[in-house]
Amino acid sequence: TKWVYTFGDGQAEGSAADRNLLGGKGANLAEMCNLGLPVPPGLTITTDACVWYYDNGRKMPDGLEAAVTDALVNVGKIAGRAFGDPEKPLLLSVRSGARASMPGMMDTVLNLGLNDETVLAVARDSGDERFAFDSYRRFIQMYADVVMGLDHEVFEEILEDEKARLGHELDTDVSADEWRVIIARYMATIEEELGIPFPQDPHQQLWGAIGAVFASWMNARAITYRQLHDIPASWGTAVNVQAMVFGNLGDQSATGVAFTRNPSTGAKELYGEFLVNAQGEDVVAGIRTPQSITEAARIEAGSDRPSLEKLMPGAFAEFLAICDRLENHYRDMQDLEFTIQAGKLWMLQTRSGKRTAKAALKIAVDMAGEGLISREEAVMRIDPASLDQLLHPTIDPHAARDIIGSGLPASPGAATGEIVFTSEEAVEAAKAGRKVILVRVETSPEDIHGMHAAEGILTSRGGMTSHAAVVARGMGTPCVSGAGGLRIDARNGTLVSLGATLKAGDVITLDGSTGQVLKGAVAMLQPELSGDFGLIMEWADATRRMKVRTNAETPADARAARSFGAEGIGLCRTEHMFFDGDRITAMREMILAGSEGGRRTALAKLLPMQRSDFIELFEIMKGLPVTIRLLDPPLHEFLPKTEEEIAEVAGVIGVSVEKLSQRVDELHEFNPMLGHRGCRLAVSYPEIAEMQARAIFEAAVEAAKSTGAPVVPEIMVPLVGLREELDFVKARIDAVAREVIGEAGVDIAYLVGTMIELPRAAIRAHAIAEVAEFFSFGTNDLTQTTFGISRDDASSFLMTYQQKGIIEQDPFVTLDIDGVGELVRIASDKGRATRPDIKLGICGEHGGDPASVRFCEQIGLDYVSCSPFRVPIARLAAAQAAI
Ligand code: PEP
Numbered sequence: 001t002k003w004v005y006t007f008g009d010g011q012a013e014g015s016a017a018d019r020n021l022l023g024g025k026g027a028n029l030a031e032m033c034n035l036g037l038p039v040p041p042g043l044t045i046t047t048d049a050c051v052w053y054y055d056n057g058r059k060m061p062d063g064l065e066a067a068v069t070d071a072l073v074n075v076g077k078i079a080g081r082a083f084g085d086p087e088k089p090l091l092l093s094v095r096s097g098a099r100a101s102m103p104g105m106m107d108t109v110l111n112l113g114l115n116d117e118t119v120l121a122v123a124r125d126s127g128d129e130r131f132a133f134d135s136y137r138r139f140i141q142m143y144a145d146v147v148m149g150l151d152h153e154v155f156e157e158i159l160e161d162e163k164a165r166l167g168h169e170l171d172t173d174v175s176a177d178e179w180r181v182i183i184a185r186y187m188a189t190i191e192e193e194l195g196i197p198f199p200q201d202p203h204q205q206l207w208g209a210i211g212a213v214f215a216s217w218m219n220a221r222a223i224t225y226r227q228l229h230d231i232p233a234s235w236g237t238a239v240n241v242q243a244m245v246f247g248n249l250g251d252q253s254a255t256g257v258a259f260t261r262n263p264s265t266g267a268k269e270l271y272g273e274f275l276v277n278a279q280g281e282d283v284v285a286g287i288r289t290p291q292s293i294t295e296a297a298r299i300e301a302g303s304d305r306p307s308l309e310k311l312m313p314g315a316f317a318e319f320l321a322i323c324d325r326l327e328n329h330y331r332d333m334q335d336l337e338f339t340i341q342a343g344k345l346w347m348l349q350t351r352s353g354k355r356t357a358k359a360a361l362k363i364a365v366d367m368a369g370e371g372l373i374s375r376e377e378a379v380m381r382i383d384p385a386s387l388d389q390l391l392h393p394t395i396d397p398h399a400a401r402d403i404i405g406s407g408l409p410a411s412p413g414a415a416t417g418e419i420v421f422t423s424e425e426a427v428e429a430a431k432a433g434r435k436v437i438l439v440r441v442e443t444s445p446e447d448i449h450g451m452h453a454a455e456g457i458l459t460s461r462g463g464m465t466s467h468a469a470v471v472a473r474g475m476g477t478p479c480v481s482g483a484g485g486l487r488i489d490a491r492n493g494t495l496v497s498l499g500a501t502l503k504a505g506d507v508i509t510l511d512g513s514t515g516q517v518l519k520g521a522v523a524m525l526q527p528e529l530s531g532d533f534g535l536i537m538e539w540a541d542a543t544r545r546m547k548v549r550t551n552a553e554t555p556a557d558a559r560a561a562r563s564f565g566a567e568g569i570g571l572c573r574t575e576h577m578f579f580d581g582d583r584i585t586a587m588r589e590m591i592l593a594g595s596e597g598g599r600r601t602a603l604a605k606l607l608p609m610q611r612s613d614f615i616e617l618f619e620i621m622k623g624l625p626v627t628i629r630l631l632d633p634p635l636h637e638f639l640p641k642t643e644e645e646i647a648e649v650a651g652v653i654g655v656s657v658e659k660l661s662q663r664v665d666e667l668h669e670f671n672p673m674l675g676h677r678g679c680r681l682a683v684s685y686p687e688i689a690e691m692q693a694r695a696i697f698e699a700a701v702e703a704a705k706s707t708g709a710p711v712v713p714e715i716m717v718p719l720v721g722l723r724e725e726l727d728f729v730k731a732r733i734d735a736v737a738r739e740v741i742g743e744a745g746v747d748i749a750y751l752v753g754t755m756i757e758l759p760r761a762a763i764r765a766h767a768i769a770e771v772a773e774f775f776s777f778g779t780n781d782l783t784q785t786t787f788g789i790s791r792d793d794a795s796s797f798l799m800t801y802q803q804k805g806i807i808e809q810d811p812f813v814t815l816d817i818d819g820v821g822e823l824v825r826i827a828s829d830k831g832r833a834t835r836p837d838i839k840l841g842i843c844g845e846h847g848g849d850p851a852s853v854r855f856c857e858q859i860g861l862d863y864v865s866c867s868p869f870r871v872p873i874a875r876l877a878a879a880q881a882a883i
């Protein structure tokens with residue numbers, strides 16, 4: 001097996017096509033090398049080696065060591081040095097690089113190969129002692145943290161202590177001799193804390209670092225990140241071992257990161273930050289606040305610190321040309337890392353840049369306009385789930401703003417919430433249903449849970465490429481970073497800004513689009529769905545085959561869904577209409593009535609209310625299809641539960657507490673979701689279905705008159721397992737239809753269909769289709785009944801299943817294609833065999849999940865139906881599935 005691929009000096013064994021094997025970073029380093037760009041020579045250990053390592057009890061594969069040693073000889077030749085050589089030592093960077101980028105989640109070691117001897121050679125060689133010892137102390141800090149497991153804070157404490165003693169403000173003020181003293185303290189601390197000395201042997205260092213990178217694939221934050229981004233644990237990571245180039249070699253050296261377009265807005269402008277005399281981690285960690293790369297950005301930021309363009313014009317010009325070249329080569333916005341060593345530019349990474357949803361739309365539309373990509377490619381470029389970000393509100397420009405601070409506009413959108421200072425508090429508060437803003441000096445990958453729980457994120461340190469900024473943009477959570485004027489005291493729970501002192505629990509608002517921090521809650525505006533968004537949706541609509549409907553029962557939801565482009569209602573859950581005010585009382589009277597007559601009396605009160613609901617829905621949908629489902633949940637859901645509630649309700653409807661308690665007891669079921677619900681209610685109490693059918697038909701007559709458009713209601717019977725159940729209910733619906741047609745003197749077209757929510761229904765679909773004119777797959781219940789797991793209780797153990805790798809995705813979120821999906825496929829085929837023009841749709845939560853939508857396209861469903869805010873997601877996902 002070939003475990004190692006080399007690159008350097010204008011040629012590489014791999015290329016961008018080898019992403020799965022070499023990881024994103026390794027594949028792109030190879031590609032840049034092949035393009036003749038300046039890339040420090042190195043080697044990539046394949047992801048296969050990592051997989052082998054985990055399959056074999058965390059052992060390195062045979063032959064790996066020899067291959068690495070060979071490759072390093074070659075790297076040394078190109079670099080004019082040798083690894084472990086005391087005179088001309090080759091120093092290395094060791095960095096992880098998985099197939100999918102996982103920024104900051106795994107480990108990196110820089111300056112590897114330094115020890116008490118080689119550091120002197122580096123000092124001699126470079127003629128810069130300060131640089132040599134600065135590199136050495138960086139290496140010790142990183143290696144001890146990443147490989148030896150010693151918390152980096154102990155080193156920061158020592159460094160802060162020494163700097164204070166010496167009266168230095170910046171790390172760059174520390175002299176070589178002062179670094180020696182600090183390094184001696186570092187070494188002593190390592191021995192003290194760990195009982196072993198810092199390794200001096202470069203080979204031991206190297207294999208320690210490679211092992212640490214492999215091991216970091218399974219660290220807690222990497223596992224969490226993979227779960228959040230659906231990255232399989234089985235992929236493993238590659239390891240890139242590369243000759244070091246030094247951004248900390250004095251004032252003509254620098255390191256930075258850049259995007260070829262603005263990752264926040266999508267504007268076509270080079271966007272990036274750098275630090276003079278620094279190494280890469282200084283930029284990402286947000287320890288020093290970086291400077292703008294271009295003059296234009298510097299001026300816009302109002303900064304008096306010079307841009308790279310001014311400071312190192314030669315290297316800047318070369319970098320600009322490379323940016324253009326890479327963007328054209330990859331035909332996408334790139335995210336780059338570079339280092340300038342004594343005036344010479346080196347490229348350390350390129351990859352497709354992460355961007356906000358807004359930027360993604362603008363870049364896709366612009367690139368289509370520039371002829372760089374086609375419209376279909378533009379549609380494919382947008383992650384459907386990310387559209388959610390655009391549906392977030394922004395601050396009303398006319399609202400009064402009580403500004404208490406400002407920072408960088410790190411992730412757009414506005415958010416209001418109570419201040420919390422730790423991720424744990426954020427998680428707890430969110431569980432309790434409170435909206436919070438996570439306020440931190442800076443964030444680290446350990447904060448990922450808190451960042452997820454928060455409505456918004458505020459940090460006082462770090463740039464646009466800091467951890468907080470990158471992660472927040474990825475999640476679509478508004479974020480203001482680097483608000484340097486804020487004084488955050490997490491221990492005492494205070495935030496001091498512009499003289500005001502805020503405490504944990506106080507409400508603030510973040511404007512992630514301007515970087516402002518505002519006191520209190522501020523009026524917001526709903527999102528604008530035109531512009532680039534509208535254009536991409538137009539292109540998507542032109543390509544998709546499936547229709548997209550919405551699950552809605554309230555007029556507000558139905559209107560929102562229409563504005564998001566819904567083409568009808570795929571599921572109106574009528575039970576939701578029975579909870580308001582008087583309705584619930586009438587409903588309870590119906591449930592408590594001892595006879596059919598009593599029930600009919602109570603139902604007569606509900607009829608006009610249902611009718612007016614349906615009229616409104618039909619009017620909003622103006623002739624688009626509307627699927628209305630008959631009552632589904634078990635009746636006990638409408639009854640009071642606690643003793644106090646029972647007493648109160650008994651008073652309102654005028655029955656005795658005993659009678660009500662008795663009925664509550666009678667309706668109690670051990671497994672209500674498998675109990676007296678769905679069409680079983682209609683079989684027991686046909687008068688309920690009859691009332692609902694009458695309300696639907698009368699509303700159809702009314703709405704056809706008021707809108708001038710014909711309404712063709714689709715009446716849907718839930719939880720059918722037997723064809724005979726549907727026969728029974730359909731007969732009642734048809735009878736009511738005849739009555740209403742007779743009374744109104746107009747004809748009413750309508751469809752009667754069923755949900756497919758039980759395995760039996762799927763298997764008997766050919767028989768059911770003799771009666772049903774449409775099927776709607778209720779994949780929430782179908783998942784529940786196929787797996788035999790409760791949709792209400794499963795999340796606790798499904799999480800464990802995911803953590804233990806038994807399932808990759810929650811089947812209630814993404815359709816289990818192999819099992820539940822197979823039933824959907826069988827039912828579709830059987831349904832069509834009986835009734836070729838049968839209408840097929842899906843209305844479970846999966847209807848708004850892009851991966852599930854793709855499956856629906858494959859098996860040829862006619863439409864998907866999802867909650868209003870997911871309608872744009874489904875439209876785009878349906879288009880992508882059709883391309
Ligand atoms: C379903 O079961 O998938 C469905 C849409 O119905 P409900 O979620 O109301 O049970």
Ligand code: MG
Pocket residue numbers: 757778780781
């Ligand atoms: Mg259901």
